[in-house]
Amino acid sequence: MSYYQLVPGVYVEELPEKEGKITVSIGPQHPGSGHFRLIITIDGDVVVDADPDPGYVHRGEEKMCETRDYIQNIPHLERPVVLDSAGIQFPYILAAEEILDIKDKVPEKAKYLRILLAEFNRVISHFYFLAIQAIFLGHSTVLEWSMADREVLMDLAAMLTGARVTFAYFVPGGVRSDVPSGFVDQTLKAVGYLRSRMKEYWRMLVDNPFMKMRMEGVGVLKAKDAIELGAVGPNLRASGVEYDIRKVDPYSLYDTVEFHVPTYKEGDTMSRIKIRLDEINESLGIIEQVVRKLDGMRGPVRHLVKGAALRAKPGEAYARTEAARGMMSFYIISDGGRTPYRVKVDTPSFRNMKLIPVLLKDVRVADVPIVFWSIDYWPVEADR
């Protein structure tokens, strides 16, 4: 038996220790763990059992929603997923509009602006993923590249919304502001630049013999397992299952833009890298199309909702979108008051947490950080 003193002298946690095996607690203060603990049992150099221990950053976001009205809920809901703040806003706004019964009044231009910002955020989030994956592999160049190239889109997002990370741009009824002057040209230029950069990323990460050595065939998730465990997002698609909410259940004019859903058969760590690189390319394509559509488009971007209109009728609403990490959905129940009666957030990281024990089994200790990060698990998002 080994003991971990969580609070010295007050609460002692008991970890089961098997004969001849070592139990190691990675986190919540290990450089590779985040606000999250992973209890792994190792036999020599091979992991025999991995037990995720989430809950260190639970913020009570769902409870907080019950005391704020539909507009006041916007800024704090972004906090769990700062890297993909438009990703978590999108389903909330869709569900809120449904329950406020203003779904049909949202202007077309606002719908395109929402797609634009969501795709910006998908690219930003995937670049962050690549950066951390690279540094776990000991590759500082891709870390710096991704962090630098993220800035290109973050600056554009700041131009559009006024904020670099947490935009609070979506509001029930539309978006906060219109396209600034010069935005279209700069976005097209940025898309061209990032397209050329993606080739270099591919060469550095995928066509690199040492990267292949490290990641090919490591942490394999079979398609059957992925479906059974309820994996979502790029992790599911990297296992060969073509499932993208943008295609399956199109929302907010996603059916008017052209893109395809990349999938890979292997389901290993390398394919989870490749799928993100492909998705960045697809997102850049969507951004280009949307920006060309926005160019010269006239009309309002917001159907203003205030006063009594913010009071929802009793009822319920559900909306789901494809965030950067996978399917994100909101379920809102209203009892007719200014604030929701109950809000339930279903985040992709929470669903993908179930993959951790399966993926880490029979993996070498040195591979634990890269396999763990390859599912893009974000503790704050899972704990909400």
Next chain:
Amino acid sequence: MDAQTKDVRDSVSFWLIISLVVILIIGWVVEGDVLIDFLVDLVSGPQVLTNPLFLSIVFPGLLYVSIVAAVAIYVERKIAAKIQIRIGPQYAGRVEGILQVVADGIKMAAKEFVIPRTVDVTFFVAAPILSLTVGMLSITVVPFSPTTVIFPFPVNLLLFFAIVSFFPLTALLAGWASNNKFSLIGAARALFQQASYEIPMLISALAPALLAGSLRIEDIVMAQKDMPFLFPAILSAIIFLAAALAETEKHPFEIPEADSEIVAGWMTEYSSMPYTLFMLAVYVKMISLSTLFTDLFLSGWLGPISLPPEAWTVVKSWIVLLIFLTVRALFPRIRIDQMLKMGWGSMLLLSVAGLFLAIALGMVVGL
């Protein structure tokens, strides 16, 4: 556990080691008339360049190695920054941050040397000193010119590898004395790594030795009068470079220090100057390996234009050093089991193949 630390000055054995070193230095420098010889040579002019004290303190000894190491650290950071679309050191020294290494050195020297309560103090303190000593010893046997070698020895190629193979032992000493899981894993990885790269390295160094018919580095260089051994022994040279990267624990073989897995490997518990000594030892090792590579494959101090022989060696070794420093930005870290598989598989086979290739090509070109 409370954060008590031990004072190294309480340890008797530490003072024993220090006094032994002091006695040795006094015995050599003062009693052996080395100092007087040096002063006499200094007055008499160029003769000083071959004086043993000058060789060991100034060139190619302590001073040269320290300066090149400092420049190498700066250049490494700048190259990595350029590849990674960053700026790199920028402020210290006003011009492109050229004094960054000095600033870092002062900072490191000013830090407290934390000795955790659970460590074995004597070996914990001795390990970095030994590591740098081994590094400096390795530079003593590498000739920069027929006369510029600190320790002339008939089979100095063998002696070099004998010295260099002590490095993982100092890592083990540091890791074991640290009494820490991460340190011990790092030290074990360093030993495993040595077991994988050393044999390919020795075999690929054998190719120029066979072509020259001697284990004396001076003879090997003189045998490259017509053609550097890089051309017949190209495969051996590549394997030697790869093994040298593994020896210096640089990417993609930075396995014993893997910071995302085992914090800082066998250096986890070190801080302040002892940590600096470890870092310096790594760069010294890099300098001596690149100089050896120059001697074995790039015809050492022989060059097309007549320059001082040392200048050729220095310039060529810096070019080799640049390769060491650039590779870091391109590759990820591989796993220790992959390293072992590579060392005992493809690297070993290729080094043997390179040996035969070198002999065959040597016969063709008539070396």
